[in-house]
Amino acid sequence: MSAWWIPGIVVLLLVLLAWLYNGLVAARNRVRNAWAQIDVQLLRRSDLIPGLVESAKGYMKHESGIFDRILEARRAATAAGADIPARAAAEAALGRQVQGLLALAEAVPELRASDTMTALQEELATTENRIAFARQFFNDAVQDYNTRIQTVPGNLLAGPFGFAPERFFEVPAEARAKPVVSF
Amino acid sequence: MPDLAAAPAERTTFFAEQARRRRHARLWALLCLGLAAGLGAVLSTITGPLVLLLLALGLKLLAWIGLAPAAMLAALQALDAWIGGCVHAFFQALDILDAQGAVGTRAAIPSFLHAAQLVLPGMLLGALIWARLAGFQRRSAVAAAAADLAARAPREADAEERQLGNILAELSLAAGLPTPRLLLVDAAEPNAAAFGASHRDAAIIATRGLLERLDRRETQGVAAHLVGSLGGGDLRLAAAVQAVFGTLGAMVLVFDLPFRRAAWTTLGDLARAVLGLLPAARAGPLTTGLAASTAPESMDQMIRVMSLAERWPPLGALLVAPLLPWMLLTLVQKLLVSLWMLFVFGWPLGLLWRARRYLADAVAVQLLRDPEALAGALRRIDADGLPPGGALQELGFFHAPQHDAAKGFRARASMVAALTPAPGRRLARLAALGAGPAPGGGLLAGLRGIAALPGWKAALVVFLLALLVPLFGALVVMVGLLLAGASFFSVMGGAALASLVLRL
Numbered sequence: 001m002s003a004w005w006i007p008g009i010v011v012l013l014l015v016l017l018a019w020l021y022n023g024l025v026a027a028r029n030r031v032r033n034a035w036a037q038i039d040v041q042l043l044r045r046s047d048l049i050p051g052l053v054e055s056a057k058g059y060m061k062h063e064s065g066i067f068d069r070i071l072e073a074r075r076a077a078t079a080a081g082a083d084i085p086a087r088a089a090a091e092a093a094l095g096r097q098v099q100g101l102l103a104l105a106e107a108v109p110e111l112r113a114s115d116t117m118t119a120l121q122e123e124l125a126t127t128e129n130r131i132a133f134a135r136q137f138f139n140d141a142v143q144d145y146n147t148r149i150q151t152v153p154g155n156l157l158a159g160p161f162g163f164a165p166e167r168f169f170e171v172p173a174e175a176r177a178k179p180v181v182s183f
Numbered sequence: 184m185p186d187l188a189a190a191p192a193e194r195t196t197f198f199a200e201q202a203r204r205r206r207h208a209r210l211w212a213l214l215c216l217g218l219a220a221g222l223g224a225v226l227s228t229i230t231g232p233l234v235l236l237l238l239a240l241g242l243k244l245l246a247w248i249g250l251a252p253a254a255m256l257a258a259l260q261a262l263d264a265w266i267g268g269c270v271h272a273f274f275q276a277l278d279i280l281d282a283q284g285a286v287g288t289r290a291a292i293p294s295f296l297h298a299a300q301l302v303l304p305g306m307l308l309g310a311l312i313w314a315r316l317a318g319f320q321r322r323s324a325v326a327a328a329a330a331d332l333a334a335r336a337p338r339e340a341d342a343e344e345r346q347l348g349n350i351l352a353e354l355s356l357a358a359g360l361p362t363p364r365l366l367l368v369d370a371a372e373p374n375a376a377a378f379g380a381s382h383r384d385a386a387i388i389a390t391r392g393l394l395e396r397l398d399r400r401e402t403q404g405v406a407a408h409l410v411g412s413l414g415g416g417d418l419r420l421a422a423a424v425q426a427v428f429g430t431l432g433a434m435v436l437v438f439d440l441p442f443r444r445a446a447w448t449t450l451g452d453l454a455r456a457v458l459g460l461l462p463a464a465r466a467g468p469l470t471t472g473l474a475a476s477t478a479p480e481s482m483d484q485m486i487r488v489m490s491l492a493e494r495w496p497p498l499g500a501l502l503v504a505p506l507l508p509w510m511l512l513t514l515v516q517k518l519l520v521s522l523w524m525l526f527v528f529g530w531p532l533g534l535l536w537r538a539r540r541y542l543a544d545a546v547a548v549q550l551l552r553d554p555e556a557l558a559g560a561l562r563r564i565d566a567d568g569l570p571p572g573g574a575l576q577e578l579g580f581f582h583a584p585q586h587d588a589a590k591g592f593r594a595r596a597s598m599v600a601a602l603t604p605a606p607g608r609r610l611a612r613l614a615a616l617g618a619g620p621a622p623g624g625g626l627l628a629g630l631r632g633i634a635a636l637p638g639w640k641a642a643l644v645v646f647l648l649a650l651l652v653p654l655f656g657a658l659v660v661m662v663g664l665l666l667a668g669a670s671f672f673s674v675m676g677g678a679a680l681a682s683l684v685l686r687l
Contacts, residue, residue, distance in 0.1 A: 030359075118342065122346055125399070126349035129353040133354070136357055137357055137359050
């Protein structure tokens, strides 16, 4: 009997390793792609805010404080960049300010009836939903990736090849609300 | 008497529900595949020899023209020997059975298996047509559905349509899929459907009625079901199912060729679809053409020709007599196809599609984390209908009208079993996933209803129900016998055709 099965097992092991490694890389790329999506959606909200402020300002002269707070929160969110926990906190604060403005705008009859405001409201609602869903997808991807690199056999590869665990995009407890906005 | 029907359903997670429905769907899909392959094998007893006949004629023609005559004749001889071997094995098996009776069944199996090779060319052709038709259905799905339902692009200025576009963009983010296109139908029935080639190239078609009746949250529920459905691969499955019906139509289309001019048009379209040359706009005529060949009306022309025998007794009968075997074969194969569609294939297909609907519901709950959104939508659109469209288009829709199931029986003969579960049952499953309580319904509630009746009434109902059991059993036996008989005739006809090939 020849020892033909030794190279056979080695090849099998190599194939298995390659398959595992590719799976880890795919999971990490999914996390990165999901983060890019969140970033796109956050930017989209950021771009919507000046328009919202402009169209609301004319009707709400006595409420000028909220506009300053919104613009300040927007600046803070932009400054946080790709630092995930800081960004999450800043974006949550911005989201709260926007919700506050919408609540105030609801109380102004002529504003509630105006077409631009309805359109803007829908835009903001969908943006908030998109952020929430993108976050959900991101967190699911992070969970999948972290589980893979922390369990056998992924953890055997994670160390030598430098797969570090990713952090969740967590929302502070006070800002937790349903992703669904209905009118 | 306590109201048992209102008891809360056992809670479950959407992952557990998805795994369960996926398991069910896989089981039913396997059964459907087996049934389709079985009927394909029986139909191939005719198609197989026909393909061989064409092959032999082609070889003969090529040899006659002078294209490598020696090689062609050698190939023809090899083909002859192969067919001869198969036909010989078949008659040998029959001889064994004849001589030994039922005891000889085992001894006859190897010979039968040898003879069964004769259906291989037909099976291969059928599989090829099926695969190519499924590809064509996928390519043309959106265009065909849009044309059938008179769908249009959404209007930018319309707030509701813009909102639905936004909802689709949101949900595709949640599912990690590319955003499907949106098309709208100006119909009052609240409904929506997913069509397309795959999750990368899909369209959601919604009616105006849906937008007008549902609020944003409920619309999100419906959209999440559809996005979950197309993300789970339902579009490919729908194309595969449609292609099964198309392939069956194609296999019995051969019989119509001498009698129906429309059959030639359909054959031309089919050939172009198989070669990948048919434009998507011809998808509708091809589907109806193939379905027409399985309908009993396709025999009308043949019956008219046969009536010549009565009109001009001596001469007509002489003219028509050679057609009799052909007519008998046609009758048998078409009977086989319609019986199979009505009684055999519809049920597992319905169960498969219903399992996929429950699966998409569970995925929708996963995407939205809000079971009440979908439940609210289901409650709202419970009793309204489907917009007009082809019968098989029902495969794409979110919701099918329950009260229409009996009405169009003949028109949608291939779809006896409902493809969508009753809203009450979907609501019950959603309640198990965390939505509000569902109205009582289904089999269990019915049984409880009987238990609540006063004594003699309950006894009467149970007696009548018990009467149904032997009736149902008799129906199953009759259908089974008919199918077996038709299959047997088909096989004999195929053997006769094969020995005809041999004499060529």
